[in-house]
Amino acid sequence: MAFEPKIIAYLCTWCSYTGADTAGIARLKSPANIRDIRVPCSGRVSPEIIMRTFEQGADGVLVLGCHIGECHYNTGNHRAAKRLPVLQALLAYAGLEPERVRLDWVSASEGERYSRIANDFTDTVRTLGPIHWRVAERGAHFVWEQEPISHRYSAFSDEQPKHAVYHTAIYDEQTLILQAAARELLTNKLVDCVIGFEVGPRGRTRPAFIHQPENVERLVWNQDCTHNLSAYLSKKLGWGTDGGKKKQPDKLPKAAVVVKPCDSRSINVLLAENRFQRDQVYIIGMACDGIRQGAGFSNDKSGPIQTRCAACNVRTPVVYDTLIGDSEATYREIPPEHIYPGIDHLDALTPIERMNFWLSQFDRCIRCYACRQACPMCDCPICLYERDDSLWVGMGIDVDEKRAFHLGRAYHLAGRCVGCNECERACPMDLPLSLIHRKMAQEMETIFGYRAGMAVVPPPFVTILGGEENLP
Amino acid sequence: MNYLTHQELAAWLDHLAQEQTLIAPLNIAGNILYRPVKDTHEVVWDFTRSFMSVKDVFFPPTERLMLIEKLNGQVKLTETLPEGESIIFGVRPCDARGLLTLDALFIENEPVDPYYARRRENTTLIGLACPSVGASCFCTNVGGAPDDPTGMDIMLTASNGGYVAEIITEKGEKISKKFPVFDGLSEIRPHPTHARKRELRVPPKEAWPARFNDDFWAEMAERCLSCRICAYVCPSCRCFDVRDEALPGGNGQNQAERIRCWDSCNGIPYRKVAGGHNPRFMKNQRLRNRFFCKFYYFPLHYGPVSCTGCGRCIDACPVNVDITEVLIYMGRR
Numbered sequence: 001m002a003f004e005p006k007i008i009a010y011l012c013t014w015c016s017y018t019g020a021d022t023a024g025i026a027r028l029k030s031p032a033n034i035r036d037i038r039v040p041c042s043g044r045v046s047p048e049i050i051m052r053t054f055e056q057g058a059d060g061v062l063v064l065g066c067h068i069g070e071c072h073y074n075t076g077n078h079r080a081a082k083r084l085p086v087l088q089a090l091l092a093y094a095g096l097e098p099e100r101v102r103l104d105w106v107s108a109s110e111g112e113r114y115s116r117i118a119n120d121f122t123d124t125v126r127t128l129g130p131i132h133w134r135v136a137e138r139g140a141h142f143v144w145e146q147e148p149i150s151h152r153y154s155a156f157s158d159e160q161p162k163h164a165v166y167h168t169a170i171y172d173e174q175t176l177i178l179q180a181a182a183r184e185l186l187t188n189k190l191v192d193c194v195i196g197f198e199v200g201p202r203g204r205t206r207p208a209f210i211h212q213p214e215n216v217e218r219l220v221w222n223q224d225c226t227h228n229l230s231a232y233l234s235k236k237l238g239w240g241t242d243g244g245k246k247k248q249p250d251k252l253p254k255a256a257v258v259v260k261p262c263d264s265r266s267i268n269v270l271l272a273e274n275r276f277q278r279d280q281v282y283i284i285g286m287a288c289d290g291i292r293q294g295a296g297f298s299n300d301k302s303g304p305i306q307t308r309c310a311a312c313n314v315r316t317p318v319v320y321d322t323l324i325g326d327s328e329a330t331y332r333e334i335p336p337e338h339i340y341p342g343i344d345h346l347d348a349l350t351p352i353e354r355m356n357f358w359l360s361q362f363d364r365c366i367r368c369y370a371c372r373q374a375c376p377m378c379d380c381p382i383c384l385y386e387r388d389d390s391l392w393v394g395m396g397i398d399v400d401e402k403r404a405f406h407l408g409r410a411y412h413l414a415g416r417c418v419g420c421n422e423c424e425r426a427c428p429m430d431l432p433l434s435l436i437h438r439k440m441a442q443e444m445e446t447i448f449g450y451r452a453g454m455a456v457v458p459p460p461f462v463t464i465l466g467g468e469e470n471l472p
Numbered sequence: 473m474n475y476l477t478h479q480e481l482a483a484w485l486d487h488l489a490q491e492q493t494l495i496a497p498l499n500i501a502g503n504i505l506y507r508p509v510k511d512t513h514e515v516v517w518d519f520t521r522s523f524m525s526v527k528d529v530f531f532p533p534t535e536r537l538m539l540i541e542k543l544n545g546q547v548k549l550t551e552t553l554p555e556g557e558s559i560i561f562g563v564r565p566c567d568a569r570g571l572l573t574l575d576a577l578f579i580e581n582e583p584v585d586p587y588y589a590r591r592r593e594n595t596t597l598i599g600l601a602c603p604s605v606g607a608s609c610f611c612t613n614v615g616g617a618p619d620d621p622t623g624m625d626i627m628l629t630a631s632n633g634g635y636v637a638e639i640i641t642e643k644g645e646k647i648s649k650k651f652p653v654f655d656g657l658s659e660i661r662p663h664p665t666h667a668r669k670r671e672l673r674v675p676p677k678e679a680w681p682a683r684f685n686d687d688f689w690a691e692m693a694e695r696c697l698s699c700r701i702c703a704y705v706c707p708s709c710r711c712f713d714v715r716d717e718a719l720p721g722g723n724g725q726n727q728a729e730r731i732r733c734w735d736s737c738n739g740i741p742y743r744k745v746a747g748g749h750n751p752r753f754m755k756n757q758r759l760r761n762r763f764f765c766k767f768y769y770f771p772l773h774y775g776p777v778s779c780t781g782c783g784r785c786i787d788a789c790p791v792n793v794d795i796t797e798v799l800i801y802m803g804r805r
Contacts, residue, residue: 055720056720057720084730132722138534138536139532139535139775141507141508143500144501148501174518189555195728200792200794200797201794201797202608202786202792202794204792206695206791206792207694207695208695208792209691209694209695215650227790227791231697232695271696289676296790296792297787298793360501361501364500364501364505365735366524366532366533366701366704366705367734368699368700368703368704368736369699369700369702369739370697370699370701370790372699373697373699374696374697374699374790382740382741386739386741388744394717394735395534395713395717395731396534396717396731396732396733397533397534398533398534410633412754424697425790426697426701426706426790428523428788429503429523429703430501430502430503
């Protein structure tokens, strides 16, 4: 028997659903493979719905909405038009044939058009054959047996010395300036807390929270300050997800934070999303020459700088109240294929090979959520993938669920991720998460010409509530 | 005592792997993990400590407890107990002690957990003494040792280019007879692994309650990210969550499964109760619970401390939350 695909179609109730009806009344032929689901608007079809549909065994997903300019809600279909191409790119990157998702427009009177699109899409999916997306077998392991794909930048591997020399004297000098700035802020009670870096008893540099002026001597600035401290800001200053206590609008907490140029970009995103007010945060910007590989974990003080730093072209924070230092490092123009070696390598593979690659990576994930917790952008009060009433992903720590979580998270970070690499650094299983997030950043730059965090501008997919709406 | 050359050991393991599942340390994309192997070809023989402990062989991250089906208007429940025998090679002493902690909860006290008990029954542990002590290891401070055979079925210690093997239990005896490499004639005795003991005192359980309200917990938790690395890499953390989930497809039948997954007291929803109240909503409460569980709650109910000193949580924590710093603080007057 020939393969008959199972296709789920999400139809806007105001146009396409009626369009399908019109096709029926006109006795036009429509394939029996399609199961229609009526939705209020194509903008209602979130990427999670589509991903879940594939997880549950659909061979193709068709989304039909009103023509642009005819949306019942004015701009609902604009959202669908923005989202679907990015989702398609993400799923294709993860190993799904992009042809399995299609977005099109059908108005209520276009029965003939509905019939044509439905037939055409069914034929396309039938040619592709059955979907191999869901793994389903509990505890199955996946190993990547082809040539390893590195997620590290290769651009400088030849020219970079194995051991870099860090300007310890300059770090010491800047540490003193930093401590003085922190002391002043705390003594004058301009902030409640200074979030900076300290060196722990094991010699590992780690985040420090200074509340008293007499403790500022714990603060340091060195080649190991790799953490993105802006990850703590939303919870400290914003909507109080940790502790559940709502902040009083007339007495908003204030904090100072030490940021590198990359971290400063995430502050811009957070500000654009109204996580907190600009005057709640005092930004101590550090000009940055690059951070050492292995920083935050190993005690080797002379390793090479992180390759993301070697390719970084933002050496001075994009937003700050005080700037310390003057970066000596220069940016070198690097062709994109050298910056994103892993992405190119993956793009060149077949979809099934890409899927196997990602399964072999997600296989190691233990769903500890360290990536999410370390991320400055991941600050939903309850993560969509952790809600006890969530139907987007099961509770299991198996490769299907882990993939759903990571791809979902990648989509949620599209246009918001500033590439601080904290997720990848925090990952205990060494998953190449930057490979997904960089790919999404690339897509967002190509499609929308948007680079996250360069200014206080809301990312393309983000809907912002007004400042007052956001307050408790 | 028995002495095995490297070739003899590999041949014995290869022989065992034909009959049972052999689980051994492998290098998976740079991480040492215990995985089933077909033969000893790819096994990593020399490693300090695996990234994940052997806990997940007995207490998997996700396991199906039962299958729930709707058949002809009736609900049918099928218990899914694990099948098959296996052998784990290369178990480190800290992991074996971790299993004893899990035993106390799952086997030695009612109600017995049939899934865990079945896996324990059907699995033989071949221990391998640590050649050296890692930078973050502190097993000697919590009652262990890098060459401690406690909890093993057979204990191997690298010596003179081969391995000295000590058969400890009947289970170990049984697998040793499957291939003629154990003659029991060797005079060679294993050298104890040199372990420098750290100046680290583990306070008795009585010392903990008085420190419950200290500011220390809030200070140290401030940088905690509330992820679950520490619990998931820990050989003795054993919390789980159970849920019924629908199975997709199922040929038109209504199928669901009851699954059990790892959980961690560091996660925000862990302590949430009906009605939405969360008595441990602050992260300092959650982090404090982790240490109290290891050194106070567990000893209170079961005897010894439940930390095995493997140091995995210290190495894996992205923000350097360090269990030994807690012990140092608690040791202060």
